[in-house]
Amino acid sequence: MLLNREELKTACATYEKSLETQKKKILVCAGTGCVAGGSLDIHAELIRLMEDQGIQCSVSLEKEPHNDAVGVKKSGCHGFCEMGPLVRIEPQGWLYIKVRPEDCAEIIAETILGGRLVDRLAYQKEGQTYPTQEEIPFYKKQTRLVLDLCGHIDATSIEEYLAIGGYQAFEKALFDMSPDDIIRAIDQSNLRGRGGAGYPTGRKWSQVRRQKDAVKYIVCNGDEGDPGAFMDRSIMEGDPHRMLEGMMIAGLACGASEGYIYVRAEYPLAVSRLERAIAQAGDFGLLGQNILGTGYHFNIKINKGAGAFVCGEGSALTASIEGKRGMPRVKPPRTVEQGLFAKPTVLNNVETFANVPLIIQNGAGWYKAIGPEKSPGTKAFALTGNIENTGLIEVPMGTPLREVIFDIGGGMRGGAEFKAVQIGGPSGGCLTKEHLDLPLDFDSLKKAGAMIGSGGLVVMDEHTCMVEVARFFMNFTQNESCGKCVPCREGTKRMREILEGIVAGQGNPEDIDMLLELADTVSSTALCGLGKSAAFPVVSTIKYFREEYEAHVVERRCPSKICQKLRRIYIDREICRGCSKCAKLCPVGAISGKIKEPFMIDSGKCIKCRACIDSCAFKAIKED
Structure with a gap:
């Protein structure tokens, strides 16, 4: 036990010296995501192999460590969750991605003993190899202060925390x-x-x-x-x-x-x-x-x-x-x-x-000095959704949304077009293309009708139905309502019911205005902050994607083809050969016609199971 200030200073200096003595280190990500991917097996295999080969290894920081010992540590989340399990090699700063236990022998032989990079385990994009973590585009534009030590020290060791100050x-x-x-x-x-x-x-x-x-x-x-x-x-x-x-x-x-x-x-x-x-x-x-x-x-x-x-x-x-x-x-x-x-x-x-x-x-x-004057410092965000690089990031407040999504996040998955991002979770709002240059800080987002919230960023591409997004978040909020106050308990329930009706093809044009009216009531009268912000996803999606709501309630059509009950499956009469295979496979008898003549689908009977689409050899059955 440290009894006074001098003993604390002495302990810090001792552990700092010990950490400096440990020249070679292997930091295995032991955050939840990488643990789920088997990182603890990698940690155990590295230790086993080194012990079998007589290589001195250390899993904890000692006051007087062995000079040649290799530190094998369980670190915190490195952030690049899309590429886990992750292993960082010191002193080179190399980051190995998607590591498996069977890679451990090569890491020891090539990197620890040979000092050589295992190219196939390094991050590569468009023919270029990025050996070090700091070179990888995902990390390059980040400013990691709060997350700085995550992935760089043993997450289970107070000795290492003391060693770095x-x-x-x-x-x-x-x-x-x-x-x-x-x-x-x-x-x-x-x-x-x-x-x-x-x-x-x-x-x-x-x-x-x-x-x-x-x-x-x-x-x-x-x-x-x-x-x-x-x-x-x-x-x-x-x-x-x-x-x-x-x-x-x-x-x-x-x-x-x-x-x-x-x-x-x-x-x-x-x-x-x-x-x-x-x-x-x-x-x-x-x-x-x-x-x-x-x-x-x-x-x-x-x-x-x-x-x-x-x-x-x-x-x-x-x-x-x-x-x-x-x-x-x-x-x-x-x-x-x-x-x-x-x-x-x-x-x-x-x-x-x-x-x-x-x-x-x-x-x-x-x-x-970091970020805007009224919202200084950095902010950690969880980047998820239809984006190339998902994971945990940290950027200065005021960083444009475009930089987060396209430079750090790598843009939309599969080359799709960006549509929107839900920021702040169920209490936040939706931002669109027109907000891509909006600085991410408290005041700017509030003006745009959104909020940073806890920092969740769910990125959505062109194939996302914004009405379904609103229904998802409203369903979540309604299920989580404690039920104490009537506006939240009953208001969110009624909003959810309306949204469920819209995505099921049972909506009416007046439902959109009813949602806005209910949202105003809930926001104005709910007891707590969670209730007051419960309607934000609905209000923001109506504001920026009203045409999608109108397509659902007027045309009975989901533009993104996500809402199953609003899909229309039809037979292109110019292509259909009248083979009758689709009619034989239809489980509800919705398809009829004569052999060698174009068949037809009764939309009233069709359950949109897509069996006919999958079976048609002539690609005559289509969906919109």
Whole structure:
């Protein structure tokens, strides 16, 4: 256990020297995506093969490591999920993609022993090979600050975190700064909450500090429920100590001695990494009683949520921690006044806390120099959908949407045309071609009728039906509604029913205006922020793709040919030879005609099973 500041400094210097001694390192991605692809088998196989060959390897950082030992580490998510499992080789910085256990022998022989690149495992595009991670187009235009250590250090090791300067920001805040100094630095940095609303973090902390109650809490929201979002999960898995350090600094600033992390139980790897990190910090004397001999006490507990989307809302989250049903309450009082256990509470999300040590260590001016003045810093996004490069990215605030989708994301899959991107999940909105040069920051997106939200980016191509997209998100929101307030409980249900009718070919022209009217009512009167934003996907798709809604309700046609019940299957009479094969295969008897004459399909009977299309040797049966 570290008893004072000098012992912490000594430990950091010792582990830094040990890490420098470890010249060769193999960092196997142990984020959820790569683990699902078999990366733990790769890690185990590398160790087995090296031990069989008498190669000294080290799976943990020792104070006095063997000089020739090869570090074999479980790192956090590298971000390039499309290409996993990923393996990074140091000191060259080479990144191997789509690695399999059977590749391990070649990696050891060629790279570790021979110092040569295994070309077939390096990223290649259009005949060019990109050996290092930093050269790959996916990474080249990113600015990785919060995600900087993910994929570069052992995600399970406090020793490695100390070796690269971890907990030095907490040390600085503990010994060299007053609570007011800390809050001033966060306030001057203009750090805004990364959970969705973008509320100024320094202002929130100062509001909690001003409260006269002797008991205060720090709560980290790790309940990441948006479809397609996994930014917070990757930080908790890949760099848990940085998030803990941010919470500890918040505790110092606000006068809190206890913190809670609310993380969904569907994130078992994140939970286990956090549990390990908390235990390690406690063993080193960085958490617990009388931290580093200062008399300051701070403990952190983990609460596992049951997966309710509404528990991402502050008051519902704190109610769930208290053992109550996770439902929002009327405000005021606000969380900063009466939050967890009715005490003043700082509630920020994972990414927000992970930014704090960087600001304390490097200064508010450094942070404000990144991105636009009113929305400085970087933002992590989960890039998913019909795009070439899916994965986790981090870019400066204000980065144009075009750069994210086409430069980093590699453009649309299969050469399709870009149509839209849903940003911010169910609480966000839809952006189109006209927004491609829009800077991604809180204020610009708000003006466009969207929001950053937690940072999910679902990219859609020309083959996407925007009415079906709206139905999908409304179905999700309605299923996740806690049911406490009538506007959300009944309003979202009615909106879902209307959308289901439209995609089923039962819509009417007046349904579009009814959706907008219901959306306005729900947004104006719902109890919590999630309810107020539930209709955003519907409103934005109607705004930018109204012609698709009209095609569904007026022409009974889905322009993207996605809505099955609106598809029309017909026989081209100029091509049909009258062979009758389609009529024999039709399960509902919808096809009739005479041999050697063009057949016909009764659209009223047709169930759109496509059996006739697949069977026609003359390609006479078509679909629109």
